[in-house]
Amino acid sequence: MTQVFIKPAEGVYTSLYGMRSGSMHYGVDIANSSSNVPVHASTAGVVNKAVGGCSNNGSIGNTCNGGYGNYVIVRHNINGQTYDTLYAHLQSISVSVGQTVNQGDKIGVMGNSGSSTGQHVHFEIYEKARVSQSEAVDPMPYLKGDKPTANYHTYDGTWxxxxxxxxxxxxxxxxxxxxxxxxxxxxxxxxxxxxxxxxxxxxxxxxxxxxxxxxxxxxxHHATVTSTINTYSTPNGTIKRQLAPGTYKVHAAKDGWYNLGTEWVKADQVLVTKN
Known part of the structure; x- marks a missing residue:
C-alpha cells in the first residue's frame, strides 16, 4: 500500500474528527506555535477555492467565511475518483483558483483566522466534490496511509x-x-x-x-501521477515534456518504465492500478 495523502503541516494534532463539546468536528486540527508555518497540499490536484479577506485575529464564533477564516480547497482525481481537501484558519494564501499543485506544494501559512482560538490548520477530506461540511470524512485513515484502499501494482513488466x-x-x-x-x-x-x-x-x-x-x-493498467514528472521519448531517452498530476492509461512496460501512449515514464514515479 502506498500513502497517497500526507499530513499537510508540521505540528501536533490537537483535535480529531468526531464529537467535540457537544458538536461535530468535521476534520483534524494541527497546531504549531512557530512563525510562518507552511501548509502543504496533502496530495496533487487543482485549487478549487481560495477564499481570503479575514484578519488573523480569530475568536470562537467568528463568522468570517463561515468560520473557516482564510481557506483553500484543492480538488483531486485519484484513479478516477474525486476528492476534495480543505485547509482552514490560514494566515495567508499562496495559491489561486485553477492552479495545479503537486503533493507537498505550499498553499498557505498556518494562522488564526475565523472561528479559532490559536494558530493551527483545520484539515478536512471529502470523498467527492464538496457540497456541505457534513459530507466530510475522517482524515486520519488517509493521513495514516490506510486509504485509499487500492493496492498499487508493483512493477513486473506487465501493462x-x-x-x-x-x-x-x-x-x-x-x-x-x-x-x-x-x-x-x-x-x-x-x-x-x-x-x-x-x-x-x-x-x-x-x-x-x-x-x-x-x-x-x-x-x-492505469498510472496515477501525484506530482509533476518528466516524460521521455524512450526508456532512458530524451525528455519530452512535464506531465501534470492525473491518471493515465498504460500501453506498454519495459525495463522499469511505462508507456503512456506517445511517451514513457519511470515506473517508480507513478502509482499503478490493475483493472
Whole structure:
C-alpha cells in the first residue's frame, strides 16, 4: 500500500474528527506555535477555492467565511475518483483558483483566522466534490496511509490483463506452433504485443506464449501521477515534456518504465492500478 495523502503541516494534532463539546468536528486540527508555518497540499490536484479577506485575529464564533477564516480547497482525481481537501484558519494564501499543485506544494501559512482560538490548520477530506461540511470524512485513515484502499501494482513488466472470452490456443511464436490452450474466463498478465507479419493480426504475450487478440478482452493498467514528472521519448531517452498530476492509461512496460501512449515514464514515479 502506498500513502497517497500526507499530513499537510508540521505540528501536533490537537483535535480529531468526531464529537467535540457537544458538536461535530468535521476534520483534524494541527497546531504549531512557530512563525510562518507552511501548509502543504496533502496530495496533487487543482485549487478549487481560495477564499481570503479575514484578519488573523480569530475568536470562537467568528463568522468570517463561515468560520473557516482564510481557506483553500484543492480538488483531486485519484484513479478516477474525486476528492476534495480543505485547509482552514490560514494566515495567508499562496495559491489561486485553477492552479495545479503537486503533493507537498505550499498553499498557505498556518494562522488564526475565523472561528479559532490559536494558530493551527483545520484539515478536512471529502470523498467527492464538496457540497456541505457534513459530507466530510475522517482524515486520519488517509493521513495514516490506510486509504485509499487500492493496492498499487508493483512493477513486473506487465501493462494489462487479458480475460479469455473463448478457448484460445497459445502459440510459442506469433501465429504458429501451438503449445497449449487457455480456457474461457481465465485472466492473465500481458507482457507485450506483436503483430503477425503475414496479415497484421495482433497477438498478446501472456508469459507462457502468445494469444490471438480475438480470443480475449484487454484491461489496461492505469498510472496515477501525484506530482509533476518528466516524460521521455524512450526508456532512458530524451525528455519530452512535464506531465501534470492525473491518471493515465498504460500501453506498454519495459525495463522499469511505462508507456503512456506517445511517451514513457519511470515506473517508480507513478502509482499503478490493475483493472
Amino acid at each position: 494489462a490483463t487479458i480475460t479469455i472470452t473463448q478457448k484460445a490456443n497459445v502459440f510459442k511464436n506469433v501465429g504458429y506452433e501451438i503449445i497449449g490452450q487457455l480456457e474461457a474466463g481465465g485472466k492473465y498478465k500481458v507482457y507485450g504485443q506483436r503483430e503477425y507479419a503475414a496479415d497484421g493480426t495482433l497477438f498478446y504475450n501472456v508469459g507462457s506464449g502468445y494469444v490471438h487478440n480475438a480470443y480475449g478482452t484487454i484491461a489496461n
